[in-house]
Amino acid sequence: MTMPKRAGAVQASSLAVLFMTWAPVVSGMSGSGWTWFFKGSAPQMLAEAEPTNFLFVGNPGTGKSTILNGLIGELTFQSGISYGEGMTYRFDQVKHGKHTFMDTPGLSDMKRREAAAEAITEALKQDGRYKIFFVITLQNGRVRPEDVTTMNLVLDAAPITHYAIIINQMPQREFEELKSDTSPASGHLARSLLATLPSDKAIPLICPVARDSALEGADNKVKPLPEALVKFIVQKTRGMEIRSQDVQQVRVNEWDEKVQGLEEQLSSVQANNQHLIRAQKDSEETNKALQTQLQRVQKDSEETRKELQAQVRRAQQDQEREAQGTRQLEQVVSSLEQQYRFMVQQLRKKSEESEKHMLASVAIGGLAALGFPAILPFVR
Ligand SMILES: Nc1nc2c(ncn2[C@@H]2O[C@H](COP(=O)(O)OP(=O)(O)OP(=O)(O)O)[C@@H](O)[C@H]2O)c(=O)[nH]1
Numbered sequence: 514m515t516m517p518k519r520a521g522a523v524q525a526s527s528l529a530v531l532f533m534t535w536a537p538v539v540s541g542m543s544g545s546g547w548t549w550f551f552k553g554s555a556p557q558m559l560a561e562a563e564p565t566n567f568l569f570v571g572n573p574g575t576g577k578s579t580i581l582n583g584l585i586g587e588l589t590f591q592s593g594i595s596y597g598e599g600m601t602y603r604f605d606q607v608k609h610g611k612h613t614f615m616d617t618p619g620l621s622d623m624k625r626r627e628a629a630a631e632a633i634t635e636a637l638k639q640d641g642r643y644k645i646f647f648v649i650t651l652q653n654g655r656v657r658p659e660d661v662t663t664m665n666l667v668l669d670a671a672p673i674t675h676y677a678i679i680i681n682q683m684p685q686r687e688f689e690e691l692k693s694d695t696s697p698a699s700g701h702l703a704r705s706l707l708a709t710l711p712s713d714k715a716i717p718l719i720c721p722v723a724r725d726s727a728l729e730g731a732d733n734k735v736k737p738l739p740e741a742l743v744k745f746i747v748q749k750t751r752g753m754e755i756r757s758q759d760v761q762q763v764r765v766n767e768w769d770e771k772v773q774g775l776e777e778q779l780s781s782v783q784a785n786n787q788h789l790i791r792a793q794k795d796s797e798e799t800n801k802a803l804q805t806q807l808q809r810v811q812k813d814s815e816e817t818r819k820e821l822q823a824q825v826r827r828a829q830q831d832q833e834r835e836a837q838g839t840r841q842l843e844q845v846v847s848s849l850e851q852q853y854r855f856m857v858q859q860l861r862k863k864s865e866e867s868e869k870h871m872l873a874s875v876a877i878g879g880l881a882a883l884g885f886p887a888i889l890p891f892v893r
Pocket residue numbers: 571572573574575576577578579580591592593594595598599600601602617618619681682723724725726727728729730731732734
């Protein structure tokens with residue numbers, strides 16, 4: 514298998530030239546002059562990053578070489594299907610501009626395990642600033658014991674404080690579920706990884722990547738990476754210095770036992786997860802029932818409140834009507850009183866007048882009796 518360009522050979526093609534084969538041509542004026550990169554492209558992000566050793570580790574077929582080729586933008590590492598053993602079988606590094614890109618073979622390849630361990634050890638001993646990526650794939654949504662075994666063995670061999678995990682080639686449905694931080698799938702995955710990875714390192718950043726049908730079964734296919742993956746690799750993942758004298762041999766002599774131990778751990782996490790999922794479901798159902806009850810109580814109390822308000826309104830209206838009745842009654846009484854007073858006055862007047870008449874008649878009668886008929890015409 515011949516590799517096109519190897520370690521130390523600075524490529525004649527600069528990142529600017531790479532860009533031309535790699536992405537739609539967009540050039541423009543920047544502060545410093547014409548630029549070949551467009552914002553968000555891999556070459557532009559790489560150009561802005563500190564010199565770094567980008568080291569990719571993972572089991573055969575997970576897609577390490579394909580990711581590296583996509584990041585660099587040209588066929589640099591052999592990739593493809595290789596039956597029974599890994600396609601990449603030795604430590605492979607290529608210097609591009611200021612960065613070094615490192616490809617390694619997977620430890621789960623039984624025939625070449627010792628050689629693969631040597632290759633990864635050698636990759637870790639290159640000195641300098643590293644960003645370390647473990648590329649894994651899931652099996653029916655679950656972490657594979659071989660993948661966590663590889664991660665544990667490599668993390669044990671060097672003072673790696675920060676690292677990242679790329680979950681590659683995910684079926685679309687699993688990918689969609691994993692994108693949400695709150696989905697049961699992402700919770701389950703995080704618990705599986707946290708339970709089986711060393712606890713003395715920084716919690717790794719994880720990037721799920723969807724399966725790409727254009728890469729299915731392809732050999733040496735170069736395809737630009739999704740922008741989110743480039744950002745994850747170049748910008749988001751933290752780098753760290755590793756000195757060769759601090760690196761120990763990656764130990765694979767107890768591979769099978771380690772895989773078995775981690776498989777058991779993963780199974781127990783899986784069982785706990787199922788309990789958790791059931792408990793979560795139960796509590797969701799209880800919550801829902803409580804919510805329904807609460808809604809019913811709220812509805813009932815709302816109806817009672819409305820009924821009470823209607824009663825108060827009715828009582829107020831009755832009171833109002835009563836008050837109006839009283840006012841009308843008072844008016845009637847007062848007008849009757851006026852009439853009564855008027856009638857009394859009239860009667861009094863009349864009785865006074867009739868009294869006067871009577872007195873006059875009596876007087877006239879008297880006078881007449883006394884023989885004064887002459888004045889009669891005047892008093893009548
Ligand atoms: N469908 C699909 N296939 C992929 C994807 N990534 C890689 N492949 C295919 O998987 C096969 C293996 O990819 P490689 O990049 O060679 O994997 P590797 O991790 O370098 O494997 P080794 O070198 O054997 O350790 C190739 O045929 C790729 O085309 C992906 O996202 N989707």
